[in-house]
Amino acid sequence: MQLRRQPLPAPRPGDPYPAAPLLALLLLLALQGAAAAPAGSGDPEDSGWRQDAELPRGLLSQAARAALHFFNFRASSPSALRVLAEVKEGRAWINQKKEYKVDLAFTTELYNPEEGKERLGKCSARVFFRNEKPRPAINITCTRLIEKKTRQEEDYRLYKYMKQLQNLLDVVSIPDSHGHIDPSLRPIWDLAFLGSSYVMWEKTTQFLHYYMAQLSVKQWKTNEDAIDFDYTVLLHEFSTQEMIPCHIHLVWYPGKPLKVKYHCQELQTPEEASGTEEGSAVAPTELSNF
Amino acid sequence: MIEDVQSLLDEEQEQMFASQSWARSTNTFNYATYHTLREIYDFMDLLAAEHPQLVSKLQIGSSYEGRPIYVLKFSTGGNNRPAIWIDTGIHSREWVTQASGVWFAKKITQDYGQDPTLTAILDNMDIFLEIVTNPDGFAFTHSKNRLWRKTRSLTSGSTCIGVDPNRNWDAGFGKAGASSNPCSETYRGKFANSEVEVKSIVDFVKDHRNIKAFISIHSYSQLLLYPFGYKKESPADKDELDQVARSAVEALTSLYGTKFKYGSIITTIYQASGGTIDWTYNQGIKYSFTFELRDTGRYGFLLPASQIVPTAQETWLALLTIMEHTLNHPY
Numbered sequence: 001m002q003l004r005r006q007p008l009p010a011p012r013p014g015d016p017y018p019a020a021p022l023l024a025l026l027l028l029l030a031l032q033g034a035a036a037a038p039a040g041s042g043d044p045e046d047s048g049w050r051q052d053a054e055l056p057r058g059l060l061s062q063a064a065r066a067a068l069h070f071f072n073f074r075a076s077s078p079s080a081l082r083v084l085a086e087v088k089e090g091r092a093w094i095n096q097k098k099e100y101k102v103d104l105a106f107t108t109e110l111y112n113p114e115e116g117k118e119r120l121g122k123c124s125a126r127v128f129f130r131n132e133k134p135r136p137a138i139n140i141t142c143t144r145l146i147e148k149k150t151r152q153e154e155d156y157r158l159y160k161y162m163k164q165l166q167n168l169l170d171v172v173s174i175p176d177s178h179g180h181i182d183p184s185l186r187p188i189w190d191l192a193f194l195g196s197s198y199v200m201w202e203k204t205t206q207f208l209h210y211y212m213a214q215l216s217v218k219q220w221k222t223n224e225d226a227i228d229f230d231y232t233v234l235l236h237e238f239s240t241q242e243m244i245p246c247h248i249h250l251v252w253y254p255g256k257p258l259k260v261k262y263h264c265q266e267l268q269t270p271e272e273a274s275g276t277e278e279g280s281a282v283a284p285t286e287l288s289n290f
Numbered sequence: 291m292i293e294d295v296q297s298l299l300d301e302e303q304e305q306m307f308a309s310q311s312w313a314r315s316t317n318t319f320n321y322a323t324y325h326t327l328r329e330i331y332d333f334m335d336l337l338a339a340e341h342p343q344l345v346s347k348l349q350i351g352s353s354y355e356g357r358p359i360y361v362l363k364f365s366t367g368g369n370n371r372p373a374i375w376i377d378t379g380i381h382s383r384e385w386v387t388q389a390s391g392v393w394f395a396k397k398i399t400q401d402y403g404q405d406p407t408l409t410a411i412l413d414n415m416d417i418f419l420e421i422v423t424n425p426d427g428f429a430f431t432h433s434k435n436r437l438w439r440k441t442r443s444l445t446s447g448s449t450c451i452g453v454d455p456n457r458n459w460d461a462g463f464g465k466a467g468a469s470s471n472p473c474s475e476t477y478r479g480k481f482a483n484s485e486v487e488v489k490s491i492v493d494f495v496k497d498h499r500n501i502k503a504f505i506s507i508h509s510y511s512q513l514l515l516y517p518f519g520y521k522k523e524s525p526a527d528k529d530e531l532d533q534v535a536r537s538a539v540e541a542l543t544s545l546y547g548t549k550f551k552y553g554s555i556i557t558t559i560y561q562a563s564g565g566t567i568d569w570t571y572n573q574g575i576k577y578s579f580t581f582e583l584r585d586t587g588r589y590g591f592l593l594p595a596s597q598i599v600p601t602a603q604e605t606w607l608a609l610l611t612i613m614e615h616t617l618n619h620p621y
Binding site: 057058177180213214234236238239240241243 | 323324431432436437439454469474475476557558560587588589590591592593594595597
C-alpha cells in the first residue's frame with residue numbers, strides 16, 4: 001500500500017523537530033499494527049496526552065534503548081543483535097499520571113559488526129514509559145540489516161556450534177578483567193546478551209538504563225534440542241552507577257521465540273541500607289515469560 | 291663469542307623478570323595491556339630516572355589504606371609556572387583511564403622538543419599528571435572486584451565501604467546528584483573532602499595557586515564535559531568552554547572517527563553534585579573539563595586492552611587542544 005506524503009505542516013511553537021517524517025512514521029506504525037499497543041495509544045491528542053516540548057534530558061535515548069532491547073529480544077536471533085547508533089528525531093507526550101509516550105526514529109548498528117562493513121539500520125518506534133514502573137510498552141519496526149535467509153543460516157550455525165560446546169563451568173567471567181573474550185566463547189556472550197535484552201527491556205525506565213558488563217556461566221545444557229543456558233550477569237545501571245547482579249535462565253532454539261526467566265537483586269533504596277561489601281539490598285523479584 | 295654470552299645473559303634476565311612483567315625501561319614497557327599498581331608505580335620511577343630534566347615524581351598524600359599518592363610533574367624550569375592538571379583513575383574500575391595516563395606520561399617525554407605544540411606548552415607551563423588517583427580502589431579491582439568504583443574508606447555506622455570520590459568535592463555538596471547512602475556507588479561521604487584522595491588534590495591545588503586548566507578523566511560514554519553538574523545555571527565562561535570542547539572533540543574524532551558528545555555535565559550526562567571540576571571551576575580554574583573515554587556500552591569498563599593505545603592517542607589530541615588554548619589565553 002502506498003503512503004502518500006502529507007504536505008509539511010507549519011512547525012508548532014516550541015517544537016524543535018520537523019513533523020513530516022514523523023507523520024509518515026506514525027502512519028506506518030498504525031498500518032503495521034506491530035506489538036500490542038496499550039490503551040490510550042490512539043491519536044496523540046486524546047486521552048490526556050499533552051505534548052512535552054521540553055523533552056527531559058536523555059528521554060529520546062532512553063526510549064531508543066528500551067525499544068532496541070525489546071526488538072533484540074523479540075527477534076530472538078543472536079546473530080542479528082543491534083545496538084543504538086544515533087537518535088535522529090523524536091517527540092514526547094506526557095499525561096497526568098506522568099507517563100511518557102515517545103515517538104522516535106533512530107539508526108542502529110550490528111552488535112557484532114563485520115570487519116570494514118558498517119551497516120546502518122533505521123528504526124522507528126513508539127515507547128510508553130509508565131512513570132518508572134517496569135516493562136515499557138514498545139512498538140518498533142526496523143529496516144532489515146541482514147537477509148532473512150542469511151540470518152537463519154547464521155543462527156543455525158551458532159546453534160550447532162553451541163550444541164557441541166562443553167566444559168563451560170570453568171568459565172568464571174566473560175569478558176575477563178582485561179576485556180578479553182576468547183573467540184570460542186563469543187557466541188556465549190552473544191546469547192547471554194540476547195537473554196539480558198529481555199531483562200534490560202523490562203527494567204529500562206525514563207531514568208534508568210543498563211549495559212551488560214560481565215557474565216559467568218552457571219549451567220549449560222545441550223542434551224535436549226534447545227540450548228538451555230543458566231548464567232549470572234552484572235548489569236551496569238548508568239544513572240546510579242550501580243552493578244546489578246541478575247540470575248538469568250534462557251532456553252533458545254533457532255527460529256523460535258526466546259524463553260527467559262530471571263531474578264535480579266533490586267536497586268538499593270535509602271531505607272534498605274543494609275551492609276554487604278557489594279552493597280545492595282536483596283529484594284528478589286522473579287519474572288519470566290515462560 | 292662475547293655477543294653470544296651477552297644475549298644469553300639478556301635472555302636469562304628477561305626470563306627471570308618475565309613473570310613479574312617488569313619492564314627495564316619505558317621503551318620496553320607494554321602500553322597495550324593493563325597493569326597492576328606496582329607496575330605503574332615502577333613505570334613512574336623508570337620515566338623519572340630516564341628524563342631527570344623533565345620529569346619528577348611528587349607524593350601529594352597517602353591513601354586511606356596507606357598507599358602513596360603520586361603525581362608526575364613535567365617541567366622545563368621556571369618557578370611555579372602556570373600549570374595544567376590531568377588526573378586519571380579516580381574511579382578505579384575505569385581501567386582505560388589509568389592505562390591512558392601511563393601512555394600520556396610517555397608521550398610527553400617523547401614529544402617535548404619534537405612536537406611544536408607540546409614544546410611551546412612545556413616551555414611556558416608545567417604539567418601535573420596523577421595517574422592512579424584512587425590507589426586503594428585500583429588495588430581492589432585487581433585483587434577482589436574488578437568493578438569497584440569508590441575509595442576503600444570505612445564508614446562508621448555502616449558495613450558498606452567506600453565513598454564516591456567524584457561526589458566528595460566541596461561544590462554543591464549535599465545537593466541532589468549524590469547519595470547519602472553509604473552502600474551506594476554515588477555515596478558522597480559524611481562531609482566534603484572526607485576522602486584523603488580528594489583532600490590531597492584540594493590541598494595541592496590550593497597551595498599551588500597557579501593551575502590554569504584542570505582535566506579529570508573517566509570512562510565510559512565518549513563525552514567531553516564542562517561545569518556544572520550540581521546546578522542548571524551555566525558557568526560564566528560557558529560559551530568559551532563550549533567552543534574549546536567542540537575543538538577538542540573535533541581533534542579527537544579526526545584520528546579514528548570516534549564520536550564524542552560534549553556539553554555541561556548536567557545537560558549531557560546527569561545531575562551530579564560534589565564533583566571535581568565543579569569545585570575546580572569555582573576555585574577560578576576556568577578550563578575545567580571532564581572526559582568520559584571509550585566506549586559507549588559494548589564493553590564499558592571492561593574495554594579490551596587492544597583499545598588502550600587508540601583511546602590514548604585520540605584523547606591526547608583533545609588534551610593538546612585544551613592545553614594549547616590555555617597557553618594562548620592566559621588569565
